[in-house]
Amino acid sequence: MTMSTALLTDHYELTMLQAALRSGAAHRRAVFEVFARHLPGGRRYGVVAGVGRVLDELERFRFGDDELTFLREHKVVDEPTLAFLADYRFSGSIYGYREGDLYFPASPILVVEGTFAEAVLLETLVLSVLNHDCAIASAASRMANAAGTRPLIEMGSRRTHERAAVAAARAAYIAGFAATSNLMAGYEYGLPTAGTAAHAFTLLHDTERAAFEAQIASLGESTTLLVDTYSVAEAVATAVELAGNELGAVRIDSGDLAAAAQEVREQLDALGAFKTRILVTSDLDEYAIAALAAAPVDAYGVGTSLVTGSGVPTAALVYKMVARETASGKLEPVAKRSVGKPSRGGRKYAYRLLDDQGHFETELVTTSDVAPEGGIALLHELVRDGELVGREPLEAARERHRAVVGRLPQEALHLGRGYAAISTEFA
Amino acid sequence: MTMSTALLTDHYELTMLQAALRSGAAHRRAVFEVFARHLPGGRRYGVVAGVGRVLDELERFRFGDDELTFLREHKVVDEPTLAFLADYRFSGSIYGYREGDLYFPASPILVVEGTFAEAVLLETLVLSVLNHDCAIASAASRMANAAGTRPLIEMGSRRTHERAAVAAARAAYIAGFAATSNLMAGYEYGLPTAGTAAHAFTLLHDTERAAFEAQIASLGESTTLLVDTYSVAEAVATAVELAGNELGAVRIDSGDLAAAAQEVREQLDALGAFKTRILVTSDLDEYAIAALAAAPVDAYGVGTSLVTGSGVPTAALVYKMVARETASGKLEPVAKRSVGKPSRGGRKYAYRLLDDQGHFETELVTTSDVAPEGGIALLHELVRDGELVGREPLEAARERHRAVVGRLPQEALHLGRGYAAISTEFA
Known part of the structure; x- marks a missing residue:
């Protein structure tokens, strides 16, 4: 066992790093973006959760002696790459949607800016955390809407991986659950526990x-x-x-x-x-x-369906490079052309626009950093030049979720399959 | 963060312990059993995985100062219970199906014998591990059958919780995958990694x-x-x-x-x-x-569907007390009568019977410890009076799985929904 999170990572992130270090492209500035191409399961909105856990994991993303020895002995990467990893600290910046907020197809819920080398390494871990936690929170929010004022107790620990259970309890709490059966979630996150x-x-x-x-x-x-x-x-x-x-x-x-x-x-x-x-x-x-x-x-206890995302156990979020520095030093948008997997190039900004009743109407995703009139800025600074600045208490996320659900159009709360509750516009 | 696994447990396990310590019943001998009432998703067989992880987690199931302080400050349990927990070491015995083996409805894949107090505490953690790992291995085995001799690479880490990803890679390897993208699975379990x-x-x-x-x-x-x-x-x-x-x-x-x-x-x-x-x-x-x-x-890389159990993300295993000592000191079978949730009382033994072609024909679940002629004993000693004795290399589980799949009747390998491939008989 190791407390480092650095090996919670796909092999290919490190081989890409090795090849890019050798070609020199590893040091190009790059922007990666986390977004969902669609909301799986006919969901009408997604719920952002796990951002705080990403920050926790990022702090422990260090290649220590044990990790380096493993990588060397198993010939995963070469010596120059090991030397790079030994010194690795993420020194870039990360912007993200706040926990408890909503997301829709193409919402850029996390934007990672740094060199290619430092940003690519975070892909697997960032996606693991967000795909799990957003899936659970998105299901939990539907349950909370269905329960109305009656409290919900999360009791699904036995139906999911023992550490996923702790994260699931945290995500459910953000989305409106009152308590959890999971003691570790009480210990690590201060959640109320019950049973x-x-x-x-x-x-x-x-x-x-x-x-x-x-x-x-x-x-x-x-x-x-x-x-x-x-x-x-x-x-x-x-x-x-x-x-x-x-x-x-x-x-x-x-x-x-x-x-x-x-x-x-x-x-x-x-x-x-x-x-x-x-x-x-x-x-x-x-x-x-x-x-x-x-x-x-008077109250509901929910287990299996909560921890398995009620039919949608993963959030279909991807981590894609949307811009990178060229040989001439200019940051340029990029996007692959793979069949059926659309992505849009360019560093994005995101705003939510309201209708005249104060309900959410449009998710505006733009490559311009000029805020539209009346638009609510959705991206917040989480990491500034390597320093974590975006931590917030879990209660803030829970309060935010309650508030944003109240601004959804009424049809967003229907439980049947449907389309995204608000439309995404690109500018 | 703590390395102890003791709080990966539901609140009610500890309150039950407290009440039973007070009534004196906590010290009664008891037998708990892990089994599945059905195979979800119309699966024809289940694959046992996670047993080795249960043993690893059991070794770290200790209530240290941090855990006890948390429980005291949050008034989860009273002082006599905290004193019991401070000294807690599982001193009973555990028998289980071997990893890589198959299971069917009612197969007693884990049998935990001890006092009520020491056995009840393990419920949540044991189920978390087995429900996750068995679900993944059961899906992985179907993929391995479909792939035939072509190798499968597990690459689903980004689609599940970051620690669940490591366990999923392990379970997939047992069920026949050739490699994983997950570096931590290489580090912790020695799996081949690729990418x-x-x-x-x-x-x-x-x-x-x-x-x-x-x-x-x-x-x-x-x-x-x-x-x-x-x-x-x-x-x-x-x-x-x-x-x-x-x-x-x-x-x-x-x-x-x-x-x-x-x-x-x-x-x-x-x-x-x-x-x-x-x-x-x-x-x-x-x-x-x-x-x-x-x-x-020539080869397949499998991600999302592997780590989410291909539609069955949890194995529906339960941990039920099947026998306990009475006030008069006698071990007696017990079973609740809840509607639609059948369980059978009594300490079980399990054997697999073959037909005359050497294919599996019947899962015999019996309260008699006399082996039937030609029956393969399925329960093996894992923990004897608190001492771990059942560890084995992962390769042994992988080899076993290959062998037992070869003994299934042909129709067990059909991918469509169906019934359990062999029938369970009770004696």
Whole structure:
């Protein structure tokens, strides 16, 4: 294990570097851009997440002795390239959309300026972070819209890679989730964590009653009791008998959740437990959440579909060189002509334009740095000449997301497949 | 950052522990089992991967000062529980299917025996690792079957979380991939790594010719040149002109790959570059690979679909308590009765039975430890009384996978949706 992130990188980034160092082109100034050619899954908007993690990973992007020895022994690159890597520090500048903001096809969500050598090396890691985190946040935002004012708890850690789980919890929080089950996300990012007990706890005890007694004795009457291990109705009766009307919540994790919630609510109310809340879990996604809108549900726990991006596990973001210095020292736009993979050359600036009701209307992507009247500038300085300047608290991203979703046209919140909610214009 | 894996865990595992410590039930012996209720996506078999990673993570599953301070300050658990965690070492035993082996619905791929306290804590981490790695390996195996003898290169790092990428490369290697683009997978697991150049390298230079010259000068004539930045035909002509007939390979990353491969092969042969290989990349999955079987393709690079499990990004494995000690000290089977989530109580043993042609016919899951005649025992000792004893080299898993796929009935290799290739019997 190493704390360095430098090897979280594709082999070819280093061989390209080697060949470019040899040709001399490695030192040409270059601009790379992260953007999506389309929003996969018929999504109407994308959510930017992971920018803060990119900055964290960038700080640890160092080739130390262990990394260099590996590269030498496995003949990945030659000695001049190893010497370059040993001294490697990104000294360029990075501009990006803020976390929690939205993006649409062609939005230049990250712009990396530096020499070719220093900028190309970041491709794989930058894309890994953003493709994962944006995919999760984009799904989470749909769930948050579907849930309305009811809180969402992220509990999908067990359904994704153990470190992806931490990043997923962070992305979900940005997009509006209230808490996560993942303790590392609490430790590393300060997210609220939540959870009480699983079926195993009930099964461990000789009776469900004994399990509930043990849980209440230890965690208090405000705890959440899981009521579907055996008979839901019997469990609810036992729960209220033991905890009284101060019982915090019951959790239902199987069956027809709408019907079960209705029955449990009626039973709780009949027993006088009016304040006891109902938490539902069990393969929920944004559609299932929306379908439960009329059911007496107080909170949702979401697992698998959150951490797998609800059908869209990766955001289709690419990292493309859009401009580079020529032999004559001039920065010129470039773009490949590969079939079906369009990209537009030139260093971009991006602004969002509003209609007269204050809703987002157009994403303006331009090669001019002159802001259009009334346009909201979307690119912010993250790294200035190698120095990280763009850090912000996670709460700022979460607040921003809430605000920008409120400015989307109404149809952007439809869950069905569709087109991007606002159109991208190039100038 | 911490190297401890202990917080890669759901909050409720710790609150259950606290309540069970208080009730005394925490010290009851218990057996947990990892299994899949079904094979998602209509898959015909699952591939076990991640077992070695579970063992690595288990060794680092320690609550140190940082972890305990976090849990105390955030009031996750009480002081007696913190004291338990400070001393926590898994002292039980773990049995598991070997990596590279197959699994089917209800196969008990991991059996964890210990006290409830020590076994319940491992749930989240064990599932995170296995659900991810088994999903990737199961997809990778289908791709390897489709590719036949042509090598597959894993290049999906940029489309998944940066650490998930490393695990995905490992899982793909077990399932038959030849190499990965991911350098960390080379560093941590010794996987062969590969790659040469991207479109940016061509665009960086003033002409494609200058880029190819630079690459050949640095990486040699045996390198792989990317030929679809501008015109494929012109690029191939330039490539052979510069590298001669010793040119290693060309890569095509866009367009109709079958048609392009055919044209490029004809052009290469006409130029005398008979030995130059053709590598294709560009959103390949097992279906696209199968469709290219008749095309003159020499190797495949697979990205997105590999790291996202080709439509099945998580393996649907669960970790369920199947037996526990009662108040009277007897180990008894347990199973919840939640609607639609069947599980079978009791400590399981598993054997695979062959038909008279030597093909796999039945997965026998039994509560008896008496091996049936001719049955292949599937559970192997991984941890004995807290000591790791089940490590094996990755090559062993890769060899095993090749062997077991050869014993599947022929219809198991069909790519379409279907049922499990062999039936599971309970005894």
